[in-house]
Amino acid sequence: MPKIFVTRPIPDSGIKLLQEKGCEVVINEAARDRVATKEEILAGVKDADGLLSILTEKIDTEIMDAGLPNLKIIANYAVGFDNIDLEAAKQRNILVTNTPGVLTNTVAEHTFALMLAIAHRIAEADKFSKAGMYRAWGPELLLGTDVSGKTLGVVGLGRIGSRVAYHGVKGFDMKVVYCDPNRNEEFEKEFGAQYVANVEEMLSLCDFVSIHVPLLDSTKHLFNEARFKLMKPTAYLINTSRGPIVDEQALANALKKGTIKGAAIDVFENEPEITPELKDLENVILTPHIASATEETRQAMSRLAAENIIEALEGRVPPNLIK
Ligand code: GLV
Numbered sequence: 001m002p003k004i005f006v007t008r009p010i011p012d013s014g015i016k017l018l019q020e021k022g023c024e025v026v027i028n029e030a031a032r033d034r035v036a037t038k039e040e041i042l043a044g045v046k047d048a049d050g051l052l053s054i055l056t057e058k059i060d061t062e063i064m065d066a067g068l069p070n071l072k073i074i075a076n077y078a079v080g081f082d083n084i085d086l087e088a089a090k091q092r093n094i095l096v097t098n099t100p101g102v103l104t105n106t107v108a109e110h111t112f113a114l115m116l117a118i119a120h121r122i123a124e125a126d127k128f129s130k131a132g133m134y135r136a137w138g139p140e141l142l143l144g145t146d147v148s149g150k151t152l153g154v155v156g157l158g159r160i161g162s163r164v165a166y167h168g169v170k171g172f173d174m175k176v177v178y179c180d181p182n183r184n185e186e187f188e189k190e191f192g193a194q195y196v197a198n199v200e201e202m203l204s205l206c207d208f209v210s211i212h213v214p215l216l217d218s219t220k221h222l223f224n225e226a227r228f229k230l231m232k233p234t235a236y237l238i239n240t241s242r243g244p245i246v247d248e249q250a251l252a253n254a255l256k257k258g259t260i261k262g263a264a265i266d267v268f269e270n271e272p273e274i275t276p277e278l279k280d281l282e283n284v285i286l287t288p289h290i291a292s293a294t295e296e297t298r299q300a301m302s303r304l305a306a307e308n309i310i311e312a313l314e315g316r317v318p319p320n321l322i323k
């Protein structure tokens, strides 16, 4: 009976799928409300054929070696996989998979929720109302910014970036400017989108900039002091990708100085830490890495991770193999 080690409890549909296929599923129940420790993962991966990992865990050579010779697959419960040493996995013939596709709509929705919320000052207004400060309707009370008709910069036109662009164009008559290593002329035609060669060219054009690239050496601190200075002082930054893509201290400074108007971010440079100054600012909305966190999507991610494991253990190419 193949053993699967799940580093933290996850929604149960994938667990059931694995059990139905005859797997012994060992879940690290201790890590329900905290990250799994290295010791727990090292102990759990021993003798395991499959490792179902969470994005908060660094899956390194030590963990892979502890799983050998049995370990055949690491199925990451996330679309991002910057927590896994891919090169080391390749050297050890361990397959690595992620969970793309099933979370695209949800993350795009959360991106728009953030965009609308920061533009319409929803978080501030909620705090204001609950604090009993609403005494009279006011012509200039909590004035925000329209989203409709504005220019949306999409950094990275993958599945999620495309879906965000789609909502912007179809739902809010936005003009889309995008950059991506792969130009997509079909997309440009369909959505009237403008391609720019790099992020610098985009920034001065955009009212909202939304980040949808993976974390790579080349994208770390893609948004830094110099790039914030290229943005309009009326512009907003939205980040639902990975925290380290934004220099968080530079963002706090830019928000404080009015270099940009606002930001709404779901991911942080050193999660779960948040740069303290950000917590004191009104022109930023912070959500705790929940862009894919709906009941439906977290179950779908569970099933997809399980399917990847099953395919790999049955000797087939898993659907979401990372090459
Ligand atoms: C979440 O951040 C994911 O990569 O799925």
Ligand code: GLV
Binding pocket: 079, 100, 101, 104, 157, 158, 159, 160, 161, 212
């Ligand atoms: C993630 O699924 C992406 O390609 O944007």
